[in-house]
Amino acid sequence: MKNNQNIQGWRADQIVKLFVLNSGVLSITENYPDIDDRLDYIGIYRENPQIKFGIVIKATKYSQSEIDRKYTSTQEDMELPVIYFFIDYDKEAGVFRLTKNRTYTGTLIPMEKEKFKFEINKYINDYYSNSQ
Amino acid sequence: MNDGEISELLASIFLSRKTGQGYLFKTVLIGGKYPSIDLYAEILGDNRPKNYCFFQVKSTIQGYTKRGNKLLVQITKDKLNRLANFNAPTYLIGIDYKENDPFSSIAYISAIRGNYTKGLPSMPTHHVLNEGNLIQLKNEIEAFWQGTNTFGNKNSTNSIFDL
Numbered sequence: 541m542k543n544n545q546n547i548q549g550w551r552a553d554q555i556v557k558l559f560v561l562n563s564g565v566l567s568i569t570e571n572y573p574d575i576d577d578r579l580d581y582i583g584i585y586r587e588n589p590q591i592k593f594g595i596v597i598k599a600t601k602y603s604q605s606e607i608d609r610k611y612t613s614t615q616e617d618m619e620l621p622v623i624y625f626f627i628d629y630d631k632e633a634g635v636f637r638l639t640k641n642r643t644y645t646g647t648l649i650p651m652e653k654e655k656f657k658f659e660i661n662k663y664i665n666d667y668y669s670n671s672q
Numbered sequence: 673m674n675d676g677e678i679s680e681l682l683a684s685i686f687l688s689r690k691t692g693q694g695y696l697f698k699t700v701l702i703g704g705k706y707p708s709i710d711l712y713a714e715i716l717g718d719n720r721p722k723n724y725c726f727f728q729v730k731s732t733i734q735g736y737t738k739r740g741n742k743l744l745v746q747i748t749k750d751k752l753n754r755l756a757n758f759n760a761p762t763y764l765i766g767i768d769y770k771e772n773d774p775f776s777s778i779a780y781i782s783a784i785r786g787n788y789t790k791g792l793p794s795m796p797t798h799h800v801l802n803e804g805n806l807i808q809l810k811n812e813i814e815a816f817w818q819g820t821n822t823f824g825n826k827n828s829t830n831s832i833f834d835l
Contacts, residue, residue, distance in 0.1 A: 547695045547716065551688055555775075558681040562774050630690050632775040653772055 552599035552627035553580065555634070559625075565657045566593065576618060583623065591664060593638075594622040599629050604648050607635065621663065625651070638663055676703050678774070679731040680710050683765045686779045687713055687727075691803045696810045703729070708754040711765075715810055723817045728755055728784070730795070731767035731777075742794035743768060743780055752788040761816050763809075763833065766795040781805065783831035792835070799833045808832055 560568050566583035575582060576594065585591035602610060607626045618639070626648070627634035635648035638659060649655055684699040695716055703710040711727040730745035737744060743766040755762045761783070768778040779801035799805055812831060 547688065547698060550698065551685065551695075554681055554685050554688070558678060558685060558774060561678050561681070562771070632685065 548629045549597075549599045551629040552597050552625075552634075555627050555629065555632055556595065556597050556625045557581070559651055559653075559656070560595070563653050563656045563660075565660050568595070576620075578618070579620075579622070582620075585660070585664065592620055593660075594618055594620040595625065596622055597625045597627060600626050601628060601630075602626070604635055608648060627651075675731070676710070676729075677701070679729045679767055679769070682731070682767055682769070682774055682777060683711055683727060683729045683779060685775070686765075686801050687711075687806070689803065689806065691806050693807055693810070696806055699727075708751055709762075715813060723813050725761035725763065725813050725816075726755070726758060727763050727765050729765045729767065731769040733769050733771060735768065736797070737794050740794075741797055743797055745792075745795050747792045747795075749788050749791040752784055752791065755784040756786055756788065761813050761831075764792075764795065765801065766797075781809065781833050782835045783833040785831060785834075796835055805833075 557568055560566050560581075560583060565586060567586060568581050568583055570581050572582040578596070579594040580597045581595040583593040583595050585593075598611070600607065611624070611626070622639045623636055624639070625634055625636045634651045636651055636656065636659075637648050649659060680701045680703045684701065687697040687699055688695055697713045698716055699711045699713040701710070702712055708728060709726045710729040712724060713727060714722045714724040728747065728751065730747060732744045734744040736742060745766045747764060755764070762785075764782045764784055766780045766782075768780075770777045780795060780797050781799045781801045782796060812833070
């Protein structure tokens with residue numbers, strides 16, 4: 541757990557875990573066989589546990605535009621699609637974005653339950669329609 | 673959805689909120705691994721040995737009683753007595769859970785001490801788990817471990833968070 545070393549990172553972790561579980565769309569685990577150590581958690585799609593996402597959590601006080609400027613590169617060789625969360629650990633709020641084919645998709649999205657559910661479901665629908 | 677884990681995470685986030693004295697608590701989620709105790713919390717800082725306490729967490733989306741404005745969470749007599757039997761500060765956290773925005777939920781705290789002859793059908797809402805009460809909670813737990821407020825004594829309920 542990269543983030544667990546200080547209280548701010550630890551709080552960011554707790555906030556994301558709560559947010560993801562509360563969405564109802566993914567379950568979350570850190571005890572997954574052969575988990576890539578650059579990931580904080582694995583998110584498992586509840587409707588089909590074969591579908592998994594990597595989760596990376598950044599504790600930050602940057603604004604959305606600063607995050608957009610600062611975090612421009614993804615991990616190049618990550619096998620799973622990755623959800624990046626950028627968390628203001630004091631405001632208990634943040635933004636997220638997904639990678640697709642190892643590049644970011646679209647802009648940063650506010651951490652809201654319905655938006656998160658929509659983006660995850662859309663991602664999966666797009667993935668399956670493209671693979672057929 | 674694992675409702676228990678969500679409640680524990682929410683209580684953990686509330687306890688670790690920043691106060692005028694900084695961040696005061698860090699927690700470990702215990703729920704499911706040990707009866708009665710959902711959270712272990714220790715006070716942050718350089719203090720050795722660590723001052724700690726235990727929490728039972730209950731949440732509801734049902735809101736409050738019409739009479740008395742009590743939170744609609746229940747806890748059995750047996751569970752209360754098991755909590756009260758620890759020789760450590762133990763508390764109940766009740767959460768008015770807001771499903772669409774859990775971070776806007778409201779949490780309440782009560783000390784669990786003494787000998788209970790019946791369970792709680794609902795929880796008093798005198799003590800909101802806010803910044804001021806986080807500081808009071810830290811002071812109370814430190815006083816307990818320093819022996820200056822033995823509210824843990826079963827014959828005494830000298831907690832500011834009494835039910």
